[in-house]
Amino acid sequence: GAGVSQSPSNKVTEKGKDVELRCDPISGHTALYWYRQSLGQGLEFLIYFQGNSAPDKSGLPSDRFSAERTGGSVSTLTIQRTQQEDSAVYLCASSLAAVRGFNEKLFFGSGTQLSVL
Amino acid sequence: GQQLNQSPQSMFIQEGEDVSMNCTSSSIFNTWLWYKQDPGEGPVLLIALYKAGELTSNGRLTAQFGITRKDSFLNISASIPSDVGIYFCGSSNTGKLIFGQGTTLQVKP
Numbered sequence: 001g002a003g004v005s006q007s008p009s010n011k012v013t014e015k016g017k018d019v020e021l022r023c024d025p026i027s028g029h030t031a032l033y034w035y036r037q038s039l040g041q042g043l044e045f046l047i048y049f050q051g052n053s054a055p056d057k058s059g060l061p062s063d064r065f066s067a068e069r070t071g072g073s074v075s076t077l078t079i080q081r082t083q084q085e086d087s088a089v090y091l092c093a094s095s096l097a098a099v100r101g102f103n104e105k106l107f108f109g110s111g112t113q114l115s116v117l
Numbered sequence: 118g119q120q121l122n123q124s125p126q127s128m129f130i131q132e133g134e135d136v137s138m139n140c141t142s143s144s145i146f147n148t149w150l151w152y153k154q155d156p157g158e159g160p161v162l163l164i165a166l167y168k169a170g171e172l173t174s175n176g177r178l179t180a181q182f183g184i185t186r187k188d189s190f191l192n193i194s195a196s197i198p199s200d201v202g203i204y205f206c207g208s209s210n211t212g213k214l215i216f217g218q219g220t221t222l223q224v225k226p
Binding site: 004031033035041042043045048050055056058091093098099100103104105106107108109110111 | 123148158160161167207215218
């Protein structure tokens, strides 16, 4: 596609429910990143993929968070048993590759605004 | 873990004024980046720096990679209303990019 596409753009859920957030990267981009942005906060790294592998999952806040990427393309971020503190904008980004000279040029989607009531 | 400390947290300036913001870390990095985020959008890359001491310009924006490799600054000259937004510094040594807390810039016409 022309840009990074994220869906849904908004998600309202009840505490304790599971949610799935989807990211469709730019065609041909092998690296994919997930970040979380809480209100008035910076960009918190969650996980990145090179192809279908996740070399660094260190940013996932707890074992309720997981992500997968299939076919080197679409990625899904799953949050189980959501809590109110999970409310934030979840941003996905992609780049040509997760190596120096390429990974700096991240192209971000517009994000999914998650609200946990 | 690695952290980027960005300052100031917010700025409210008059149109036409110059702006300066910076980012520091206790860790050494190979790359420093500056991104801008408009409301409701994802961040967009403004400038990428790859060498210690490097000074790079992009229009009215100028950024420098600190000699110690632990800091960077971004200057905006002659600010205009469309400069409003959140500016993030970012850096990486591996495939992972981390970002600072952001500087929110407001410009008064």
